[in-house]
């Protein structure tokens with residue numbers, strides 16, 4: 067299991083079978099084995115491009131909600147990495163298939179995409195920075211775990227697995243894990259796992275994990 071910090075370890079364990087359904091989804095297995103239909107991959111990538119736009123906004127919301135400078139810096143850096151490093155992966159792969167950036171930006175959002183992105187943004191609007199971080203964590207850290215597991219798997223989707231299994235993305239996961247742990251300790255103290263608040267945060271994490279499962283299924287079914 068990837069070591070992305072204390073909160074991740076606790077929340078991942080609490081999410082239980084949902085977490086396994088996320089990181090071990092058929093979409094991921096077929097992608098790593100190189101057997102995923104190209105149309106499913108491209109459908110997913112187009113949706114994911116739109117997803118990442120909303121997630122960059124959500125990290126900007128972390129910055130807007132935070133009153134701690136290191137957190138604000140980290141959140142701004144993550145929003146920047148989504149826009150300048152992760153989205154270009156999608157643009158590059160799609161360009162080779164004749165799908166332009168304009169076409170990507172005009173992708174009609176699928177219900178699963180809308181459900182996930184709006185859930186996270188609404189959680190951020192109505193809750194505090196901890197709620198928002200708990201809802202954002204499965205996105206960043208789940209792909210880190212998947213990337214580590216399948217890095218170097220080769221085949222037609224090697225660039226995708228190499229990106230999430232690569233040094234830069236893994237460093238981002240370490241930083242996000244540390245950011246979450248520090249945010250929790252600063253606001254709730256070191257014994258935060260024993261507080262009633264801990265279960266509602268674990269619940270946000272589990273909910274976002276279920277929405278990740280639905281996102282993979284969307285890609286597989288092209289719905």
Ligand SMILES: Cc1ncc(CN)c(N)n1
Nearest residue numbers: 114117204205206209281
């Ligand atoms: C749906 C989803 N979840 C997570 C990631 C990784 N940032 C992503 N690109 N897309």
